[in-house]
Amino acid sequence: MKKIALIPARYAATRFPGKLMQQLNGKSVIFTTYESTVNTGLFDDVAVICDSRIIYDEITSNGGKAIMSQQEHECGTDRIAEALPYFPDASIIVNVQGDEPFTQKEPMQKLLQVFEEEDNKEIGVASLMQILKEESAIQDPNYVKVAVDLKMNALFFSRSVIPYPREKNLTPVYYEHIGIYAFRRKTLIDFTQMPMSPLEIAEKIECLRYLENGIKMKMVITEYMGVEIDTPEDLIKAEAYLKKIRE
Template sequence: MKKIALIPARYAATRFPGKLMAVLAGKTVIWRTYDAVRGTGVFDEVMVVTDSEVIYDEIVQNGGKAVMSKREHASGSDRIAEAVETMEDVDIVVNVQGDTPFTQKEPLEKLMKVFEGEEGKNVQVASLMQEMTDWNDIEDPNFVKVAVDKNFNALFFSRSVIPYPRDTSEDPTYYEHIGIYAFRRNALLQFTKTPVSMLEAAEKIECLRYIENGIPMKMVVTEYMGVEIDTPEDLERASRLLNGEH
């Protein structure tokens, strides 16, 4: 089973323009992400797919692999699908967000395992999540939350608080969605042929396109404990984490 990791990377970003080229402890965010993913040893190939010559040069000049997108894309998954169209020997494609410089081996291995065995044959799309305990983070729309069923299939993703604690005697578990997706190749290519859904457009969460079209997404719990760089404040948190601070 050939497994590749593709990192979609666009220069523009609504909340933090140019964030992938921001410097984090002496290295750019995109290079730290690429180097972390490559360093796990989980994949047969790791590549950045970008619309930016600046990002392309950053990866290639440091000895990494990158390709330029030929078209405009609505989401990161759309972007990597363009690159996958010509890769017929690939079985599993993992979309690792370019702003995840703390990507680790163990969560990626757990993600790959859900595609194995008889039960795994039915899994078309999977992703990661971690438990949230800080109420400030749970209420923060920059943190994407996910609710799951008893089989850990996603029910809904939202920037709002889900589930909402109307009954305060209940103690629900809150999960943060980690922006790493794994697809069977054909599922990824089919994704690009499906129009952007209403929920996806409203929440700006691309995996809602699957939910809205009735395609199950298997969620895997991990103790990720990293920082996704969505805002300048996240960059500061990440810097403190790299320096061993809290």
């Protein structure tokens, strides 16, 4: 079972344009993500799939592998799907977001294990989540929340607070969706054949396309507490996190 990691990279991010080229300890965010993914040692191949010559040159000039997209794409999953012909033997494809510079081995390993378990033969896509504890993060629409069933299949993703704590005597568990996905090849190809779905468009959360089309999505809990860089403030948090893990 050949496993690859593809990193979709869009230069003109809406909330933080050019964020992938911002510096973290002397390296760009996108190259730090690429390097971290390679260093897990879990993949037969790793590549950045980008829409910008700036990002392409950043990766290749530092000895990495990059592929230029030939089309415009609304989401990262569509972008990596376009690159599949370059990897004809890949059966499991992991989508690592370019703004997740602190990719670690253990959570990725847990994600890949989903496809090795006998009970998960019908699962075509899996993703990571972590417990949110800070009230500010729970209320923040930049943190995508996910509600799951008793078997850890995703029920819904939202930028709103889910579940809503109407019962004041209970403390719900809030999960943040971490934008790292693993797909079986066919599931990824099927995704590209589906039009953008109404809830996906409303929430700007691409994985809602799966749920709206009745496709199960297995969620895996991790204790990974890295920093996803969506805003200039997140970059400051990332610098502090980097300093902390290196002390």
